[in-house]
Amino acid sequence: MIQVTFEDGFQDQAHALSEKLGLPLLQDPQGVQYGLRVAAGGLEIVDLHKKQRPVRVDFHQLNAERSGGDLTKAVNTRVHKTVLDATGGLGRDAFTLARAGCKVTVLEKNPIIHALLEDGLQRAQDLEAVQRMTLIHADSMQALRNHQPEVVYLDPMYPARKKDALPKLEMQVFHALLGAEQNEQELLQVALEQARKRVVVKRPIHAPVIQPASLQFKGKTTRFDVYLK
Ligand SMILES: C[S@@+](CC[C@H](N)C(=O)[O-])C[C@H]1O[C@@H](n2cnc3c(N)ncnc32)[C@H](O)[C@@H]1O
Known part of the structure; x- marks a missing residue:
């Protein structure tokens, strides 16, 4: 349901995160709904199939x-x-x-x-x-x-x-995860x-x-x- 992905340049951090959380690194989005993406703006959850604003903590x-x-x-x-x-x-x-x-x-x-x-x-x-x-x-x-x-x-x-x-997306993710x-x-x-x-x-x-x-x-x-x- 959720796998780790990354923006260009963030492969190492994504690898470390996937090990830490025990989540696979995304190879093929088929059958996977969400990505936990390591990106320049911070860690975020993205819908891999629909265009939606990512979920990220922004204080x-x-x-x-x-x-x-x-x-x-x-x-x-x-x-x-x-x-x-x-x-x-x-x-x-x-x-x-x-x-x-x-x-x-x-x-x-x-x-x-x-x-x-x-x-x-x-x-x-x-x-x-x-x-x-x-x-x-x-x-x-x-x-x-x-x-x-x-x-x-x-x-x-x-x-x-x-x-x-x-x-x-935030509520969808919460309900899917929890x-x-x-x-x-x-x-x-x-x-x-x-x-x-x-x-x-x-x-x-x-x-x-x-x-x-x-x-x-x-x-x-x-x-x-x-x-x-
Ligand atoms: C509705 S959300 C809270 C939203 C939060 N008030 C905010 O402002 O972002 C509920 C959260 O509580 C966490 N949670 C539920 N039961 C918990 C528990 N027993 N111990 C720690 N966290 C828990 C869930 O994992 C979830 O992230």
């Missing part, structure tokens, strides 16, 4: 956009300065929290997503917010037990709806044991709560459920 672009809103309110970044993001993904939410002044430990269990995020962080070390982010390749179900942050943040994968039949999360209830329990102040869970606006929340912050498409300790 400089994010830094130029306004974001935050309900997420920073739900975490209460004015008061809470240590956050553990237990479902790192492509690091957008973690970056938003770091930009609001929090030290953010980011856990990501999927090796491909972790590689994209690691690459994005390396290319953006000049940003102050990125310097407040620490990435760990681990499954939060176990690794969370080594941390006691003020806030644990969770954004588990949620099944795509029929209505969202043509999602962006599927929907099976363990969100257990993850919330561990998060509640480890957080000192609160746990914040991001959900699609239509999704049921995992368990009744203390507070909710609702946007147009997304909701943040807050569990106070």
